[in-house]
Amino acid sequence: MSPMLIRVALLVSAALFAIGVTGVLVRRNAIIIFLCVELMLNAVNLSLVAFSRLLGIEGQVLVFFVMAVAAAEAAVGLAIIIAIFRHYEDVDVERFDLLKW
Amino acid sequence: MTEFLFFVFSAAALLSAVFVVTSRNPVASVMFLIVTLFSLAGLFVLLEAHFLAVVQVIVYAGAIMVLFLFVVMLLNLGHAKFADVRGPLARMLGGAFGLGLAAFTAWTLLGGSDQLTNARLAGPDPIKAALDARGAIGAVAVPLFRTYLVPFEVTSLLLLVAIVGAVVLARKEAP
Numbered sequence: 001m002s003p004m005l006i007r008v009a010l011l012v013s014a015a016l017f018a019i020g021v022t023g024v025l026v027r028r029n030a031i032i033i034f035l036c037v038e039l040m041l042n043a044v045n046l047s048l049v050a051f052s053r054l055l056g057i058e059g060q061v062l063v064f065f066v067m068a069v070a071a072a073e074a075a076v077g078l079a080i081i082i083a084i085f086r087h088y089e090d091v092d093v094e095r096f097d098l099l100k101w
Numbered sequence: 102m103t104e105f106l107f108f109v110f111s112a113a114a115l116l117s118a119v120f121v122v123t124s125r126n127p128v129a130s131v132m133f134l135i136v137t138l139f140s141l142a143g144l145f146v147l148l149e150a151h152f153l154a155v156v157q158v159i160v161y162a163g164a165i166m167v168l169f170l171f172v173v174m175l176l177n178l179g180h181a182k183f184a185d186v187r188g189p190l191a192r193m194l195g196g197a198f199g200l201g202l203a204a205f206t207a208w209t210l211l212g213g214s215d216q217l218t219n220a221r222l223a224g225p226d227p228i229k230a231a232l233d234a235r236g237a238i239g240a241v242a243v244p245l246f247r248t249y250l251v252p253f254e255v256t257s258l259l260l261l262v263a264i265v266g267a268v269v270l271a272r273k274e275a276p
Contacts, residue, residue, distance in 0.1 A: 002104075003214075003218045005103070005104065005107050005147070005148075006148075006214060006218070007211060007214060008107060008108070008111060009107075009111075009144060009148060010207070010210040010211060010214055011207050011210075011211070012111045012114060012115060012144070013206075013210065014203050014206035014207035014210055015115055015118075015203050015207070016114065016115065016118050016137075017202070017203070017206055018199040018200065018202045018203030018206065019115070019118045019119060019121075019122060019199065020118075021198065021199055021202055022122060022195050022196060022198070022199030023121065023122035025187075025191065025194070025195035025198060025199070026122065026186055026187055026191060026192055026195040026196075027122065027185055027186060027187070028185040028186070028187060029127060029178070029185040031127055031130075031169065031172065031173055031176075031178065032121075032122075032127060032130055032185070034169070035121055035130055035131065035134050035169065036121070036122065038134065038161075038165070039118055039121060039134065039137065042137070042138065042141055042161070045141070045153075045157075046141055046144060046145075047210060049144075049145055049148050049150045049153060050148060050214075051213075051214070051217070052148075052150065052228060053148055053149065053227075053228065054214065054217040054218060054220075054221050054227065055217065055227060056227040056228060056231075057227075057228050057231050057240050057241060057244055058244060058248075060150050060152070060153055060228075060240075060241050061241060061244050061245050061248075061249055063150070063153050064153070064156070064241065064245065065249075065252060065253075065256060067156060067157075067160055067161065068256045068259065068260065069256075069259065070161075070165065071160065071164070071165055071260070071263070072259050072260055072262070072263035073263075074165050074168055074169070075168065075263045075264065075266075075267040076263050076266045076267055076270065078168060078169070078172045078267070078271075079266065079267040079268075079270035079271040080270055081172065081176075082172065082175070082176070082270075082271045083270050083271060085176050091176065091178065092185060
């Protein structure tokens with residue numbers, strides 16, 4: 001594994017994270033926003049794996065924990081989206097203004 | 102061959118990530134995210150993280166994405182009348198912010214990796230020895246169950262809380 005490929009992996013990771021942030025800022029569908037959050041978590045996982053090629057196996061252990069947290073977050077977040085959908089009949093985040101004012 | 106596969110998986114991951122954000126149909130978005138996750142699993146294999154690649158396919162692409170797809174289909178979101186993308190101003194601001202963030206993150210990560218690469222080229226490969234001695238799973242399992250045992254147990258508690266929380270949030274109100 002040449003250092004060049006590690007640089008490519010880090011570039012891909014940065015680009016994936018930025019795409020995820022852009023998606024969160026641009027979309028209004030709560031589930032798509034959630035998918036973009038998962039995209040950001042995966043971008044971080046990729047850079048952790050790439051850095052583990054330079055620093056040792058601990059980076060891969062950390063990816064394991066990130067995956068567990070992502071699973072918990074997906075379960076709770078989707079449950080919240082289902083509860084909100086039951087209330088508003090919609091998943092558009094512009095309409096969730098109960099806590100806004 | 103490694104370089105070629107690396108670029109193919111990188112391009113597939115980036116392209117389908119763009120489609121996740123731009124596609125109008127939520128089901129298509131979930132499918133494109135699955136493609137991204139599979140490509141990342143390929144990159145993990147090429148970066149010597151074989152166990153994580155398998156976990157990525159089974160847990161992420163298998164379990165979490167099925168959960169997403171299940172919710173999208175349960176809420177019947179497949180046929181929106183009009184796109185849910187924000188207006189042109191928010192799109193421009195979001196795109197500019199995304200580009201700036203990508204540039205800044207890439208600059209920081211590459212700066213850090215340059216220092217580390219120079220330090221590493223002097224010494225031995227940091228994970229090859231562990232992989233050769235204990236195999237792909239053992240190399241991750243030994244630090245996980247020795248150094249990081251307490252965080253591992255706390256993670257199990259977190260998952261329990263998530264299960265209970267999901268059931269409480271998603272059930273119907275008591276009559």
